[in-house]
Each structure stands twice: as structure tokens, then as C-alpha cells.
Amino acid sequence: MNKFGIIIAHTYLTRIKTKSFLITTAITIVLILLAGNFQTLMNLFGEENTQVIAVKDESDEVLDGLKEQINTTGSNIELEAFSGSNEEAVNHVQEEEYAGFLEISLRNGLPQAHYYSMQGNPSSITETIQQAMQPVKLTMAADKSGVDPSVIESIASPVSFETTALEENAKSAEDMSSARGLVYVMLFLLYISVIMYGNMIAMDVANEKSSRVMEILVSSVSPVTQMFAKIFGIALLGLTQFITIILAAYFMVQFKQEEFTGGVFDYFGLQAAAASTFIYALVFFLLGYLLYATLSAMLGSLVSRTEEVNQLMAPVIYLIMIAFFIAMFGLSSPDNSLITITSFIPFFAPMIMFLRVTMLHVPIWEIMLSFGLIIATIAMLAIIGAKVYKGGVLMYGKSNSLKDLKKALQLSKRE
Template sequence: MNKFWIISSHTYLSRIKSKMFYISTILILVFIVLMTNFDSIIGVLSGEDEGKVAVIDETGELLAPLNSSLQASETELKLEPFSGSVAEGKAAVKDEKYVALLTLGLDENRVLEATYYAKNISNTNLQSDIQQHLQQLKGRLATEKLGIEQAQVMEIFSPVSMKAVALDESSKSEEELNHARGIVYVMLMLLYFAVLLYGTLIATDVATEKSSRVMEVLVSSVSPVIHMFAKIVGIALLGLTQVAIFILVGFFMLQAKQEEMGGMLESLGLQNVSVSILLYGVLFFILGYFLYATLAAMLGSLVSRVEEVNQMIIPMTFLIVIAFLLAMFGMGAPEATIVTITSYIPFFSPMLMFIRVGLLDIAIWEVLLSIGILIATILIFAVIGARVYKGGVLLYGKSSSLKDIKKALQLTKRE
């Protein structure tokens, strides 16, 4: 056991001191900060003032209600009346005195018409903003023409109030489901990126040691099972350290901007987290990590060069991506047959069964069966993986396919 912790701590400390750890951590933290301040950054980069739009109102009665609509929406778009001709207005736009020229008029049926002139029409945000307010003005003119009050129109087009009520008393309420979806989604994202990132890291770490010939010495002095799982645990501790940093920074960033972001933490269910869902999430996270980490270590032992790692772990990457895509589908249809079936398949159950547990009220035996199958698969992979690992670390030369597993097993039998 002492050798196990020596290898685990060495793996953890060597990785946490590496430049790649600091670079990746800083880059992801920057990404988190950018995402939580996305609106503010976009506003700064685009400029708080979108610029003035010159307006030629041919009727003399359209600009005022259009400006009223703009003020009600608190948009930064500014319309300024232009007294010159259309040609003069175009020239002013070309000289960048205005960002655009808008002409307003009414046809013979008193239906609103508009023409938009700009140096280029690539700024679709500005165009859609203007068009949206023109559409509201058009509706207002039409209702006035028909003698219908604006309040009546708003009442007609207001959203229908519909409450969803589950007849099964054991089913989750709509509020509980909304909270559950948030935490389930967060845990799925964590599992997906953790398995993808740290699984690759395990395979790369094994391949690095193997390419330096250090592996031959280690395997001769330490059991391959101990060495393999020591690597897995060492990288897991590294991952937990990094994820903990991300969660803490993300949490405090969201808390600081909670009022601006409309209570995102509450909407994601992160303030009223169900203890049972959280425990299931941690359990499936750990089991899913160990399943894919064992597979990654086994595949990493088959390659002789670090450059070959990405090619060798392609099948594992496909499994993770398929599981994630099924999980995204399952978020909207947790009772679908394909979700139920795949929740018992070990490669998919960490994500799919967690979705069912979080969003449905399923029997405990279903959860225990899925966990049992998952644990049994991990143990089988551990036995097979250790044998492949023991032979694989002694297998040198170009690794081209998973057929090298057979060669690794043959090397193990010879010892």
C-alpha cells in the first residue's frame, strides 16, 4: 500500500507542478470569467453607443411613436431626424456621420414602409433591432386603424398560462424538475470534460513513462494493478484540485453577479440542491471516471510514443461523445426507451442513469442494478486492464490498432 501512495503522490505532485497544469487552469478560469461577464464585455467591445441612425420621416408622424417604442425597451439605439434629402443622407452615412439612414413612409393602404441604408449590411444586430421596433409600430398603426386599443392587443397575444400537474403523487413537481435539470446538467458537463480531459492525461502519462524506459523498472518492482490504479488515483486527485478551483471561482463569480444575471444560481437549482441527487451525482461521477480511466490507462500502455496516444484513445473518445449526446437527448425525454436501455450499459450508465435518477422517480433496484453492473465492469476492466498493462508497457514499436491488446496479453503470459 505504501508503494501505491508513493506512485499516486508522485503522479499528483509532478503534474500539479507542471506548466501545463497552470496554463490549462488559467485558461479555463479566464473562460469562466469571460462567460460570467459576457454581456459587459460585449458592451465594452462593441461600444456603449451603437451610433446614431438618421431618419427621414416622409409622413412626419412615424418617428415620434418609434422613439417612444425605443425608450420603452431601454435600447441603446438612437434615432435622429434628418432634414436633408435621401441623397444627402446617404452621403452622411458614407462620411460616417451616421451608422445608417432609415426612411419611413406609408403606402396607399397606410401600411408602414421602410428602407435601410448603410455602408455595409453586415451588422445584422442593428438591422434586426430596428426591424423589431418597426414591426411593433406597424402593429400599433394597424390596431389604431381598426379601432382596437393597444391594451386589448397585448392581452390577445400574451402567453397562455398553463400549469403542469403530475397525477402520480410520487412524481416530481414542475419546480423540482427545473431545479433537478440544472444540477443534472452541471454534473453531466463535469463528468464529460473530466473523463475526456483526465482520461487523455492518464494515457499520456503512461505513454510518457514508457517512452523514457522508466516503466520497465517500475513494473518489475511494483504490481501492474497497483501501478495502474496509483496512476488513476493520482490523476483523479489532480482533477479534483482543478475542478474544485473552477467550481469555487465560478460560484463566487455567479454570486457576485447574481442580481444582474437574474438569479442564475437559483434557476440552475444550485441554491436548493437535493442531497440525494448530489450524492448520486458524486457516486456516478466517481464510477464513470474509474471506468474510463482504467480503459485509458490500458490503451496508454499499448503505445510507445506520446504522439500515438490520441489515435489509440479514439474508440474511448467516441464512447464518451455518444454517451454525452444520448444524455443531452435524455434531458428532454428521460422516459424514452433508448435512455432506459442505455442506462444499464456501463459506458453510458454514469450519465444516463444519473439523468433518470435526477428527473424521474424510479425504483431503487434499477439504480442498484445499474451501479452493480458498472462496478462489475470496472472490476473486469481492472483485471483485464492490469494484464494488458503489464504486457503493454513492455510492448515497443509502432502501435497501429487495438490488435496490440492481444500482443500485450501474450507478453504477460510469457512472464
């Protein structure tokens, strides 16, 4: 146990002092601070300043109604009547006195518009104006045809549609919203952790092999002890990084709590999530990390140069990418048969079964079966990985093919 702790401490302390760890942690914290102050930065750079649009309404019938519709959108667009020529209006836009120029005319008694701006491309301004003109056009069409505007409004209004869950334990819309937020967080955390820390484990093994330290370690420490010591050492490093980032995010949220009311926080609804959901998130995350970390350590022992790590780690990256994309698809269709089947595949289960557990009512036996399959796979990888690790750490030279697994197993049998 003492040797196990020594290797964990050595792995942790060596990695925590590296420039890559410090730089990535600092960059992540900076990005969080920028995200938290996004609205302030936008205001600073004038993105929320009122956009004044010159409007020439040849019919004198559209502008007032268009102003009312624009005001209901809550946008920062202000329409200002313009009585000069088109050339004068265009000159004002080019001199940046107006954000754009809107020319409105009638065709067959209905409004049509032509918008002039420096870019000319569709933008948030053109989309807002176009959407605001639609109800104005409907009202004018109703008046022209003698139809009551309330009839047009009732036709254009969304159809009333309600849902009733017949399953006793079906989750409500609020529960689904809360689940969606945690699933997003879980997917990205596990995806980033596997890619970043799995690669780090493989790199750490390859670095020690290149310095010939392995030959001493293998003779004094069992392969299983050495492999899992590195896995837990890197896990401790990741935990340190996550805690640092979470604390930075927590203090930022506390400092700007009023600005974060509503919006994305209401959409994710993390405060309404049940305690069991957080427990499932933690368990699936730990199991997913151990699964991929064990595989990464085993593959890392097959290479003797750090340049070869990325090539041999490709299967791990492909597995986690496939799981990630399936899970993203499952967010909109969690009861799909593909999601159900893949939730029992060990390399996909940490993401996909967690998605099912949080967004659907899943029988407890299915959850336990998924847990068992993941744990069994970790145990199998640990047994095979220990043998491959024992033989792989003694392999030098060019080793960037999975065919080297057989060679590593053969070397592990030699005493």
C-alpha cells in the same frame, strides 16, 4: 500500500509541475475572470453605448408609436427624427454620426421600412426595430379596418396554457430548472475530465514505457496496484485543478455578487437543488471517471510511443462523445425511450442516468441497477486491464491496434 502511495505521489508530483498543467489551469482561470467581467468589458469597449438611429417618417404616423415600442424593449437604441434628404442621412451614417438610417413609408396604408447601415447585414438593431414595428403595423391595420385594437391584441396574445402533473412525485418547473443546471455542469466536467485526464493516464504509461522504467516496476509492483495508483494519481491532479478553478470562480462570484443576481444563475437555479442531487452528481462523476480511466490505462499500456496514444484512445473519445450528445438530446426529452435504454449502458450511464435522476422521478431499483452495472464493468475492466497492463507494458515497437490486446494477454501469462 507503501508502493501504491509512492506511485501515486510520483505520478501527482511529476504531472503537477508540467507546463501543460500550469498553462491550462492559468488559461481556465483567466477565462473565468473574463466571463465574470464580460459586462464590464462590453461597457469599456462601448458596446452598451446608445445607438442613435436617424429616422425619416414620410407619413408622420409611425415614429411616435415605434419609439414607444423600442422603449419597452429596454434596448440601447434611440430613434431621432431626421428631416433631410436620404443622401444627407447616408452621409451622416458613413461619417459615423448615426449608427444607421431608417426610412419609413406607407404602402396601402401600412408601414414599410428600409434600413441603411455600414454593414447592411441583419443585426440586433434591425431585429429589434423589425419586432417593434410589428405591433405598430397591427394597430394601424386595426384602425384602417375599423376593428377595435383590443380585439387585435387579444388575437395576437399567447394562448393560456397550464400543466398539471398526475404523478405524485413529478418534479416542478423549478426542480427541472435546478436539475438542468447541474446536468450541464456534470456533462461538461465529465466530458472534459475523460478527454483530458484519460489521455494523460495513457500518456503517462507510454512515457514510462519509452524510458524502460516499466520493466523494473512490473517486477516489484503488481499490475493492479500500478494501474490504479496511476489512475488515483491523475485523479488527485484533476481534483487539485478543479479546486483551484472553483476557488477562483467562488471568489469572483463573491466579489461581483450583485452583478450575478438573476440571469443565467436564476436559470440554472443551483441554490434550489436538493442535497441528494449533489450526492448523485458526485457518485456518477467518480464512477464515470474510474470507468474511463481504467479503460485509458489499459489502452495506454499497449503503445510504446506517445505519438501513438491519440490513435489508440480514439474509442474512448468516441464513447464519451456519443454519451455527451445523447445526454444533450435528453435535456429536452428526458423521458425518451432512447434515454431510458442508454441509461443502463455502463459507458453512457454516468451521464444519462444522472440526467434522468435529476430531471425525472426514477425508481430506486433503476438507479441501483445502473450503479451495479457501472461498478461491475469497472471490476471487469480492472481484471482484464490488469492482465493487459501486465503484458502490454512489456510490448515495444509499433503498437497502435486493438489487435494487440490478444498479444498483451498472452504475454501476461508468462512468468
